[in-house]
Amino acid sequence: MSRLYLIAATLNTLALTFVLVAALIVQFVLGELPCPLCFLQRIAIMACAMGPLFLLAQNRRSALTHRDLAISGGMSVLAALVGIAIATRQVLLHILPGDPGYGGTVLGMHLYTICLLVFIGHALAAGLMLVGASMTESFSPRRWPITNGLFFAFGLVVIINLIGVVMEAGWHWMLPPNPVSYLLMSS
Amino acid sequence: MQKFSVLTKEQQDHKMFFALLILMILATLLSIWYGRPAYAAWFMLATIGIAIVLALDIDTPLNLTF
Numbered sequence: 001m002s003r004l005y006l007i008a009a010t011l012n013t014l015a016l017t018f019v020l021v022a023a024l025i026v027q028f029v030l031g032e033l034p035c036p037l038c039f040l041q042r043i044a045i046m047a048c049a050m051g052p053l054f055l056l057a058q059n060r061r062s063a064l065t066h067r068d069l070a071i072s073g074g075m076s077v078l079a080a081l082v083g084i085a086i087a088t089r090q091v092l093l094h095i096l097p098g099d100p101g102y103g104g105t106v107l108g109m110h111l112y113t114i115c116l117l118v119f120i121g122h123a124l125a126a127g128l129m130l131v132g133a134s135m136t137e138s139f140s141p142r143r144w145p146i147t148n149g150l151f152f153a154f155g156l157v158v159i160i161n162l163i164g165v166v167m168e169a170g171w172h173w174m175l176p177p178n179p180v181s182y183l184l185m186s187s
Numbered sequence: 188m189q190k191f192s193v194l195t196k197e198q199q200d201h202k203m204f205f206a207l208l209i210l211m212i213l214a215t216l217l218s219i220w221y222g223r224p225a226y227a228a229w230f231m232l233a234t235i236g237i238a239i240v241l242a243l244d245i246d247t248p249l250n251l252t253f
Contacts, residue, residue, distance in 0.1 A: 039205050040240060046212045047233055050219065054226070057219045075230055082237050089241065151220055158216065162209045169205065 001136040002064055006144050008129060009052035009072070012122070013150050016049040019118055020157045026111065027164060032103050033179040037090045039165055041115045044083035046158055048122050051076030053154065056147045063141040069133045076126035080119045087116035102178075208236050 170183030211233035218226035
């Protein structure tokens, strides 16, 4: 059962890291600057990853416990709910007929629509993992060498995002709703 | 592009807390990695911060009378 949870946490973290990397590619390769709500959704995705990463980190120290699963699931659900609120807000901003929406599309969906689906999927996954905890009495300790790499990769993505937000906003208190340039460079 | 949007450009501006929020996420990540109990406080600060920034953005009056 430990293995199943560790696989789920790993896949969960990888999926969220992939979404963040894809957003960075859209920003830096395709040149599409993220709006404030887009940035907020990225931060919520980072918060979502804290749940599965917590599970992986606890497994490094000792065998997982039901307490660990509860904390991990709680963090995941809280972050996903905040993310759902942000993504829904942006979907509603562009819901009127004729509104082209903000930015380009991937697979026919705007990035904020994809984010909404990611947050809903994350909440569902966390719920399933919490319910699944009833199927076992105890967990056995298990080596999971990929943990270090996952933490490093995710930390790197977070730091790149931090640099990205400082580049885009410069040292200004306000960020334009439709950014067209990196304020750090242009001011 | 914002032709059909309800909010004006000024109303959609955000307060610039993003760098601080990402720093809180980094603090959570480091606390989780080192097994420090402070991860819960950092995580809650970040989550509440995200919610506050979102709430500051919503200027549209909610019609909650039925």
